[in-house]
Amino acid sequence: MKVAVLGATGYTGMMLLRFLRLHNGVDTVIPVSSSAAGKRVSEVDRALFSSLDNKLSLTDGCYVDLDTAFSLRPDFVFSALPHLASAIACARFLEHGKVVDLSADFRLKDAAVFENVYGEEHPFPELLSDAVYGLAEWNKERIKEASLVANPGCYPTASLLPLLPLIKEGIIAANVSINALSGISGAGKSAKVSSLFAERTENMSPYLPGRSHRHLPEIAQELREVSEDADPVFTPHLVPLKQGMLVTTVAYLMRDVSDKDIADCYMDYYGESPWIRIRHPELVETRWVRGSNYCDISFKNEGDRLIIFSAIDNLIKGASGQAIENMNIMNGFPETEGLLPAFEV
Amino acid sequence: MKVAVLGATGYTGMMLLRFLRLHNGVDTVIPVSSSAAGKRVSEVDRALFSSLDNKLSLTDGCYVDLDTAFSLRPDFVFSALPHLASAIACARFLEHGKVVDLSADFRLKDAAVFENVYGEEHPFPELLSDAVYGLAEWNKERIKEASLVANPGCYPTASLLPLLPLIKEGIIAANVSINALSGISGAGKSAKVSSLFAERTENMSPYLPGRSHRHLPEIAQELREVSEDADPVFTPHLVPLKQGMLVTTVAYLMRDVSDKDIADCYMDYYGESPWIRIRHPELVETRWVRGSNYCDISFKNEGDRLIIFSAIDNLIKGASGQAIENMNIMNGFPETEGLLPAFEV
Amino acid sequence: MKVAVLGATGYTGMMLLRFLRLHNGVDTVIPVSSSAAGKRVSEVDRALFSSLDNKLSLTDGCYVDLDTAFSLRPDFVFSALPHLASAIACARFLEHGKVVDLSADFRLKDAAVFENVYGEEHPFPELLSDAVYGLAEWNKERIKEASLVANPGCYPTASLLPLLPLIKEGIIAANVSINALSGISGAGKSAKVSSLFAERTENMSPYLPGRSHRHLPEIAQELREVSEDADPVFTPHLVPLKQGMLVTTVAYLMRDVSDKDIADCYMDYYGESPWIRIRHPELVETRWVRGSNYCDISFKNEGDRLIIFSAIDNLIKGASGQAIENMNIMNGFPETEGLLPAFEV
Amino acid sequence: MKVAVLGATGYTGMMLLRFLRLHNGVDTVIPVSSSAAGKRVSEVDRALFSSLDNKLSLTDGCYVDLDTAFSLRPDFVFSALPHLASAIACARFLEHGKVVDLSADFRLKDAAVFENVYGEEHPFPELLSDAVYGLAEWNKERIKEASLVANPGCYPTASLLPLLPLIKEGIIAANVSINALSGISGAGKSAKVSSLFAERTENMSPYLPGRSHRHLPEIAQELREVSEDADPVFTPHLVPLKQGMLVTTVAYLMRDVSDKDIADCYMDYYGESPWIRIRHPELVETRWVRGSNYCDISFKNEGDRLIIFSAIDNLIKGASGQAIENMNIMNGFPETEGLLPAFEV
Structure with missing residues (x-):
């Protein structure tokens, strides 16, 4: 090829x-x-x-x-x-x-x-x-047939993967409150004062909160595919690391569910996917996915609210890695071909 | 003395x-x-x-x-x-x-x-x-008379200061969802593998989410002083910086308020306080408070939900600085005596 | 004023x-x-x-x-x-x-x-x-009388302070080999790809080694004031911190000296200076000077070679702090006026 | 196997x-x-x-x-x-x-x-x-025959690879002054206050300088194999990154050589080695070797003195990667088998 x-x-x-x-x-x-x-x-x-x-x-x-x-x-x-x-x-x-x-x-x-x-x-x-929205594990069947795949943004990838199954199955309400942390490489390789080492190290800050960020309409669109009531707010933050994205979402539970119900729901959708790991009851750490195409997912069930965690490498699963994964799906290669496992200690 | x-x-x-x-x-x-x-x-x-x-x-x-x-x-x-x-x-x-x-x-x-x-x-x-709960700007009158002041935890300090006025005035509902980010010095100077440089740099992770962390009952107790319905969830995260704490809270608005209403509410409570700065419409950055006793506060009004930000230095306003401030209040010194302004560029 | x-x-x-x-x-x-x-x-x-x-x-x-x-x-x-x-x-x-x-x-x-x-x-x-070269502790008498003071570069400040007394007293040879490490704020607040967080974190590199950097002629000029044979080489490196400079110089000893002889030499020149600390036998750490105007100095005597260490905050003793110190000297203020002690834990 | x-x-x-x-x-x-x-x-x-x-x-x-x-x-x-x-x-x-x-x-x-x-x-x-000293590219023929290989320390690996060819060929004098910078993972995964994130970030410091570090006798022993006059001093420093080692050595030139002479000398010894890259006239950056088994080498010829640079990942070429490389040599596998190329942007 x-x-x-x-x-x-x-x-x-x-x-x-x-x-x-x-x-x-x-x-x-x-x-x-x-x-x-x-x-x-x-x-x-x-x-x-x-x-x-x-x-x-x-x-x-x-x-x-x-x-x-x-x-x-x-x-x-x-x-x-x-x-x-x-x-x-x-x-x-x-x-x-x-x-x-x-x-x-x-x-x-x-x-x-x-x-x-x-x-x-x-x-x-x-x-x-x-164009098919290339959220690889979610839209796999449609991606197989696609000629044009729109690779998702890094924030939407990490936000949507853990939310879609739970909203689709009616486990959580769709007015989710998403809080996201991103490493600085997400701002790209362009020279900006706000991305300088001396401005970002020993510093953290939110930006474009609520409904201001361009990734919010993308997240909302995909959530609406599974629930017409979807009404997310989304607040990204910059934190001083190079590669890594951590998303913490708070959602209201729609019914009484056990931890096992939630884990089973995830396994139903992602159990066969090599790049999604359901870590519950352990939480997530971004170093465990750094350099790899993994999206790690976990959660804490508080009865009324569910707190949902996901971790990716913003440059890999959030960009180039998912793009390779989409190429693999579009061309019948194994989903893991060309991609690296986690290597960070 | x-x-x-x-x-x-x-x-x-x-x-x-x-x-x-x-x-x-x-x-x-x-x-x-x-x-x-x-x-x-x-x-x-x-x-x-x-x-x-x-x-x-x-x-x-x-x-x-x-x-x-x-x-x-x-x-x-x-x-x-x-x-x-x-x-x-x-x-x-x-x-x-x-x-x-x-x-x-x-x-x-x-x-x-x-x-x-x-x-x-x-x-x-x-x-x-x-014992008086030493949230300095909130309990000042009681601290003046106290012999024993309980200096608040770092997370409760940063979480409560922006929430108490809005909940007391009925602006937001009290079932808030608090998301907090802390620098690693918050774990103290004890030798633990989980606090090693090589474990924390290029890494971020949540811990003790929802209702698991010891600071949750402290936050809930103080919120209940202003609203008996208070029912917070609280999820702390570790991020790779030395000193700094950023809290992002999502709350449902109880009535139709303008940005000015919210800012005015904060100024009513904190307008005379040298160590609280209401930054709206600008958001917050932890470097602006690093080394100082400031608590910077801002917010984004999304109509249905209010996203509330606060930033402190976890070692200062979150511990030693607020303790000095409490000593100042208990002894009639100026609130700023002995404390440093922000010096981080 | x-x-x-x-x-x-x-x-x-x-x-x-x-x-x-x-x-x-x-x-x-x-x-x-x-x-x-x-x-x-x-x-x-x-x-x-x-x-x-x-x-x-x-x-x-x-x-x-x-x-x-x-x-x-x-x-x-x-x-x-x-x-x-x-x-x-x-x-x-x-x-x-x-x-x-x-x-x-x-x-x-x-x-x-x-x-x-x-x-x-x-x-x-x-x-x-x-113009008087404003190396504050070395040229104090001339600075007192000056109308125009040239504030030294950050690298020359940290390099010269520990070398000048030892070369002047004939303790070390003047063909010193200087190795310097600088935090990234030394590159200033201008937008350059090479100063981006994502380019500098988890990275270190030398630049302009030997006799290439603009600070080399400045160092050589001042060393020649005390030894006409002065012939330094100087190699700066960028390391991922915000504020801090560490200089390690290797020099050949000209005669048999004890550690006490060296420490005494430093005390003769700097014993009265509030901003110079001779730490021997302890070495230096940049966090102990961060935010302050200190220059910390130490050394290791290997008999044939002396290894000399100095640490400053590049933004303070290496720029603004020494400038304030020079103003103090030029105007008869105490040398410490307006400047902060070390505050970093 | x-x-x-x-x-x-x-x-x-x-x-x-x-x-x-x-x-x-x-x-x-x-x-x-x-x-x-x-x-x-x-x-x-x-x-x-x-x-x-x-x-x-x-x-x-x-x-x-x-x-x-x-x-x-x-x-x-x-x-x-x-x-x-x-x-x-x-x-x-x-x-x-x-x-x-x-x-x-x-x-x-x-x-x-x-x-x-x-x-x-x-x-x-x-x-x-x-036992054969397992400096892979230098001792390859002896490693092939060995049953017991002593994998070199991280500092000796990065120090020796660029020095041995030049000393053996009489290009530089053997009383080299080595300055080394190491990421904190070199201190291992044991819980020590001195390795805590809050102690190491925004900090750098030398330790065990001159002839104090245990790696000095190892370096001296190997240099004496090519020059009985070898008399190195070696000063390691800790800098705030996770993985990376940068060595800057100053050596006196023994004769008039061109840059091409030096580069040719390196190519004679290492031209066939997949894991050594001679970068001259470019210098080195540790991110270019992070995660890989590379040792990157460069130099600056100042006529009297030669400044020599090498960069490795201390956990890989400085430990596990070179160990795998040694296994490959001992068993007839390709030298690159099982090892990763550089992946850090």
């Missing part, structure tokens, strides 16, 4: 190239970047420098620009471009093959909502209904 | 000694520690070594044991001893002077609740009704 | 404003910034927001531009402007009063060396001989 | 178990721990919990004690036991198969030096001459 990665110099693109090196179903990788076109990948990603790894040649070619990449007719494309630019590129590459879009462009089903949230008209509203 | 600090070698005791050096109302400081008796303070607290600061002599005497301290008849005592040991020492020193207890021993009013939470019978139940 | 701070929005300027609030010899503070002119200080420095500190009014005026500041005829000026811009401003304000320049513009005595290092002709070479 | 890991619950043992899961030449893994005997590996190493990884069964058996492990007759043994206990266990298991000892017990060739450094008589001095 010939795979292109659009926008291959950011954290997400760098991670995608690394996973593709490990992937046994991929023969050719085309790194695409307008700013870095002509440079070798290992000139930009200095961790890859001069490795003698057998598959380095796969990815240590030169970056090419979008037109060149298009002319190479890749079978499969990941887009890690900024939004709007991503939609345009995805639409184009769909002519040749399947696409996973890691931007927000195809996540929202309603073009009016998109325009409201992102402040611009959607360039390809007609594609919105074809 | 002659002041003794019991348990003066932990983080809280070290901080108390430092603040007392800066305090203009204090003539003599007696550092008390059984394990360090006979050593100089600057042998243990290596940051204080050989300072030529004028007031160093105040605190760079030798640690003495409890009996020696008692024989010196201090006018004022801070106890940072472990619980139970603290109650016994406080009861004894109350003979000579006023006491601020930084342990949990006099926070809970009901001896049966204490026994349930801490697993042992309270040694001085008859003192519980005399 | 009326004091202006030029370039008052960066980390150094913010710290200067805070120290000036605490300083008993200062009546009026003029914060100067072209980019922030018209804004209140507390709008930019959010840690200062709404404090009721008595002296807040001193610094919570509005930023003014350079011309306005000049028209206010300050008695004393700190310049934290970028180099070259700083020289021009300093030359102008010298008409009214004394100046401490925190840029590199007046540190190098030889205009040709300046041009070589900074790539541009020096705008006021005639002022170079008047 | 049937492989036992003695002392499998510390950071090193945990890492060994993880690498062995990925290793294609290993059929059976025996985790050995007296304290955890009877527990499943995934009970102790919570990152491994419930993975569906095909090879999990390999390592998610139960820990057994030493006697049980011995009765299972493993073909290959890694010992991560404390020193002395390790020597005794290694001697025993050598009856059945080959051994890599990760303790310090077989590193020093001279039993008298061992006794002097470690304070106790060596229990098996007769094995010292058989």
Whole structure:
């Protein structure tokens, strides 16, 4: 398989190239970047420098620009471009093959909502209904058939995976209050004062609380697929670590359930999924998922309220790892192909 | 004034000694520690070594044991001893002077609740009704008259200050869902694998969620003072910073209020308090309070739910700083005496 | 005294404003910034927001531009402007009063060396001989008489203080090999990818080693004042902390000396200095100086080689704190006025 | 191959178990721990919990004690036991198969030096001459033939790899001054106040400088193999990161050499080694090696002095990774088998 990665110099693109090196179903990788076109990948990603790894040649070619990449007719494309630019590129590459879009462009089903949230008209509203929301373990059957998969945001991934089964089964009310903590790599590799080491270490802060963050409409949309009453609030916080996301949600229980009922509900939906681990009665820690594609889930049943925990690596399950997982599902590879287990002590 | 600090070698005791050096109302400081008796303070607290600061002599005497301290008849005592040991020492020193207890021993009013939470019978139940809960800005009038003040826990301090006015005024419902983040110094200076740098950096995790943590009954007790329906859940998390605590609470609004109504409510209660800052519409960041006795408060009004933020330094407003503030109130000093402003960039 | 701070929005300027609030010899503070002119200080420095500190009014005026500041005829000026811009401003304000320049513009005595290092002709070479190198404890007598003090760089401060006495007394050879570690705030508050949290946490790296860094000629110049053979190499490294600098220098011993000889040499030069602490036989830790103006010094005598340690807070003794100390010396205030002791546990 | 890991619950043992899961030449893994005997590996190493990884069964058996492990007759043994206990266990298991000892017990060739450094008589001095010092890329030919390999310390690994070729070829003098920075995981998983998060974050400090650290005799011994004049000093420092080691060595050049001469010298020795990367003219960063078995090397030629840099992950190339590499060499597997490339962005 010939795979292109659009926008291959950011954290997400760098991670995608690394996973593709490990992937046994991929023969050719085309790194695409307008700013870095002509440079070798290992000139930009200095961790890859001069490795003698057998598959380095796969990815240590030169970056090419979008037109060149298009002319190479890749079978499969990941887009890690900024939004709007991503939609345009995805639409184009769909002519040749399947696409996973890691931007927000195809996540929202309603073009009016998109325009409201992102402040611009959607360039390809007609594609919105074809795109499948790539929450891998939840939408697996639809992802198998999809040509265009919208890779979920990091916050929606960690928020939705533990909530959807419980809301669908009527165990919890859908007016959930979600509290999320993210490592700083989630802000990407762009130079901003607010992302400087000296501004973020020994510091933590909430931002865009309640219904202000762009990921809230995405979360709400997916919750409404299982409950028309869904009315989440969502408050993200920045905490001083590099990779890691922890979501703590408080929900009201709709009926009297035991811990076993809840655990069984999760196992019904995720028992066969290699990348979801139900840790109950243990809680979660982000180091146990760092570097891996795991989403760890746990909960505390307080009778009236259920407190629900999930942990992911925001750069992996929250971006590049889930994108590889979606590629695996779309192409019949094992879900774990190309991805790493947890390695952090 | 002659002041003794019991348990003066932990983080809280070290901080108390430092603040007392800066305090203009204090003539003599007696550092008390059984394990360090006979050593100089600057042998243990290596940051204080050989300072030529004028007031160093105040605190760079030798640690003495409890009996020696008692024989010196201090006018004022801070106890940072472990619980139970603290109650016994406080009861004894109350003979000579006023006491601020930084342990949990006099926070809970009901001896049966204490026994349930801490697993042992309270040694001085008859003192519980005399002790004043030292939430400085909330209980100021009662603290002025008190001989024994129970310094609040760090989590209750940060949780209660923003909630009490709004619940008392009927603005929010009292079944609040509190989410708290704490720096690792909150676990104290004892050697535990779970507090090692290599276990906590690049990691975050919840612990003792819902109604499991010992600070929950303390929070619930104080909320019930203003609303008999109070029914909080409380979930603490550890995040990788040294000093800092951030509390995010979701509460249901009881009536239609504007942002101005909420801000006005806070100003009614805290407008004269030098250590509380209402930051709305800006949110909070823990670095703005690090090293200081501030509690910064803000909120986001979502119409149905109110999301409430507070930030403190867990070692200062959450422990030693509020204790000094209580001493100031009990003795008629200015509330800011001996305490530092924010200095972290 | 009326004091202006030029370039008052960066980390150094913010710290200067805070120290000036605490300083008993200062009546009026003029914060100067072209980019922030018209804004209140507390709008930019959010840690200062709404404090009721008595002296807040001193610094919570509005930023003014350079011309306005000049028209206010300050008695004393700190310049934290970028180099070259700083020289021009300093030359102008010298008409009214004394100046401490925190840029590199007046540190190098030889205009040709300046041009070589900074790539541009020096705008006021005639002022170079008047300027006193503001290494406070070393040049105190000359600083007392100076109108223009060049505040040393952070690396030179930490490197020179422990080396100068030993080289001057012929104890160590002057071809020292200096290894320095700096926290990330040393890179300032400008938005650069290389200073992002996600690039610096869990990472360390050397940069500009040997004779490449701009601080090397500054170190060499001052060492040559005491030994014409001085020939240092200097290798800085970035490590993931916010504030802190640790310098480890290896020097060859010129003669047989005991540990006591070395400690005595230090005490001869620094025994009266409140901000230098000779910790031997204990080594140094940067947390013991964090937030303070201390320079802690220690050493290990290996018979042939001496390993010398020094620790400072790069933002304080390495910048704003030493600048305040220089102001104190230039104006007859106590050296400790306006500055804080160590407070980090 | 049937492989036992003695002392499998510390950071090193945990890492060994993880690498062995990925290793294609290993059929059976025996985790050995007296304290955890009877527990499943995934009970102790919570990152491994419930993975569906095909090879999990390999390592998610139960820990057994030493006697049980011995009765299972493993073909290959890694010992991560404390020193002395390790020597005794290694001697025993050598009856059945080959051994890599990760303790310090077989590193020093001279039993008298061992006794002097470690304070106790060596229990098996007769094995010292058989043991091969497992600096993988330097001693490869001897490691191939060895039954007992002494895995080098983390500091010696990072210090020696860049020095040995240059000293052997007479390019630099052997009285090198080594400065080393280590992440805190190097202190292991034991509960010590000095390794607490609150003691190490925002802090850095040297320890055991000059000729005080136990790794100095190990470094000196190996340097003396190539130069009888070898006389290193070595100063380690703790810096606040989890995994990473950076060594900066200053050496005097013995003759006039170009950068190309130095790079060529390195390529002569290490050009075929997959785990050593000569980065010159770029310097090194520890994040580029984090999680991998790489040792990155660079240098700056200052004419008189050469400044030499090396970076490793202290837990991997400095311990478990090099141990796996040694197993690979001893058994004819590819040097990269079971080990991971760099993955940190």
